[in-house]
Amino acid sequence: xxxxxxxxxxxxxxxxxxxxxxxxxxxxxxxxxxxxxxxxxxxxxxxxxxxxxxxxxxxxxxxxxxxxxxxxxxxxxxxxxxxxxxxxxxxxxxxxxxxxxxxxxxxxxxxxxxxxxxxxxxxxxxxxxxxxxxxxxxxxxxxxxxxxxxxxxxxxxxxxxxxxxxxxxxxxxxxxxxxxxxxxxxxxxxxxxxxxxxxxxxxxxxxxxxxxxxxxxxxxxxxxxxxxxxxxxxxxxxxxxxxxxxxxxxxxxxxxxxxxxxxxxxxxxxxxxxxxxxxxxxxxxxxxxxxxxxxxxxxxxxxxxxxxxxxxxxxxxxxxxxxxxxxxxxxxxxxxxxxxxxxxxxxxxxxxxxxxxxxxxxxxxxxxxxxxxxxxxxxxxx
Numbered sequence: 001x002x003x004x005x006x007x008x009x010x011x012x013x014x015x016x017x018x019x020x021x022x023x024x025x026x027x028x029x030x031x032x033x034x035x036x037x038x039x040x041x042x043x044x045x046x047x048x049x050x051x052x053x054x055x056x057x058x059x060x061x062x063x064x065x066x067x068x069x070x071x072x073x074x075x076x077x078x079x080x081x082x083x084x085x086x087x088x089x090x091x092x093x094x095x096x097x098x099x100x101x102x103x104x105x106x107x108x109x110x111x112x113x114x115x116x117x118x119x120x121x122x123x124x125x126x127x128x129x130x131x132x133x134x135x136x137x138x139x140x141x142x143x144x145x146x147x148x149x150x151x152x153x154x155x156x157x158x159x160x161x162x163x164x165x166x167x168x169x170x171x172x173x174x175x176x177x178x179x180x181x182x183x184x185x186x187x188x189x190x191x192x193x194x195x196x197x198x199x200x201x202x203x204x205x206x207x208x209x210x211x212x213x214x215x216x217x218x219x220x221x222x223x224x225x226x227x228x229x230x231x232x233x234x235x236x237x238x239x240x241x242x243x244x245x246x247x248x249x250x251x252x253x254x255x256x257x258x259x260x261x262x263x264x265x266x267x268x269x270x271x272x273x274x275x276x277x278x279x280x281x282x283x284x285x286x287x288x289x290x291x292x293x294x295x296x297x298x299x300x301x302x303x304x305x306x307x308x309x310x311x312x313x314x315x316x317x318x319x320x321x322x323x324x325x326x327x328x329x330x331x332x333x334x335x336x337x338x339x340x341x342x343x344x345x346x347x348x349x350x351x352x353x354x355x356x357x358x359x360x361x362x363x364x365x366x367x368x369x370x371x372x373x374x375x376x377x378x379x380x381x382x
Contacts, residue, residue, distance in 0.1 A: 026234035027138040040285035042244030046306030054078035057326035086256040087266040095317035097310040103337030110301035115286030119160035124370030133366040135161030217264040225271025241268040248296035275331040277312035280354035304337030349375035
């Protein structure tokens with residue numbers, strides 16, 4: 001059913017390639033709060049995004065990556081933010097963003113596909129579970145309708161599961177004529193399976209309204225907001241970004257990625273308006289990258305990473321880290337940032353507090369296969 005529903009949505013509305021292959025998934029639930037999950041596919045370098053400039057070993061490990069032309073944005077005595085993230089730095093100064101460093105899922109190998117599967121399903125090992133934690137999160141809430149929508153060609157793993165999901169992909173193709181839409185509606189009207197799916201596709205299109213169908217980061221942020229700001233629209237969103245696998249020439253490539261993400265976040269905030277005050281955005285990746293720069297100006301697959309929280313509902317203005325250090329004896333397997341905080345515990349606490357659900361209940365429902373221990377709480381405004 002998911003495949004047919006995806007086909008109908010794309011056929012009605014058009015589909016196109018998005019900025020660095022981002023995709024967005026949305027679920028309609030009975031709450032006035034919003035929760036957005038952004039996944040950075042490809043293992044984003046947390047040590048470059050939030051730089052531990054105050055660690056004595058940092059500069060020697062990072063070489064040219066630590067000596068960029070632009071100065072990073074100082075966060076506190078130990079950490080500084082990548083200079084490309086000006087808007088996120090502004091949010092941090094306004095106490096609407098925070099960072100959790102040296103964080104990781106239970107996965108400890110370095111395969112993108114396996115790591116992303118563990119991150120999205122909430123399991124303890126790859127392919128242990130068949131549904132995603134975001135779908136299970138939606139099932140905990142009293143839904144306005146048992147409907148979810150993915151602004152994507154396919155539904156991301158994190159949102160797959162028992163909650164029905166359709167898809168919506170922005171497109172720059174011309175709008176179909178009224179005559180064509182009428183003919184298709186007539187064709188599906190008597191079909192008990194296709195008629196409700198057609199209605200769902202039309203509903204998604206109406207929620208998007210007249211938002212630009214362009215595929216740049218700002219347009220994607222505005223499109224996301226156009227769904228979330230609706231009173232009868234979705235309350236949970238997922239945005240999928242790729243291109244974070246920086247094995248070479250990391251300095252210019254990561255700067256471009258982060259600028260695009262920064263632009264999208266600013267557009268999301270602007271589009272949400274007053275709803276931003278009730279919104280939490282969680283940004284995470286499948287694993288981090290090596291502590292040392294490699295011979296081609298990049299970094300290789302690692303372990304510990306950084307997670308980002310942004311939104312008007314966030315108790316921001318701080319970096320949370322049980323910092324393990326970067327000296328040779330402090331690295332994980334003598335090469336990676338050692339993880340000291342569980343990403344699952346962070347997700348359980350943040351998702352629960354963001355949507356007004358007991359974080360312990362969320363942890364049990366989302367991560368039963370790999371209990372994360374005590375959820376991280378106190379990061380969201382009640």
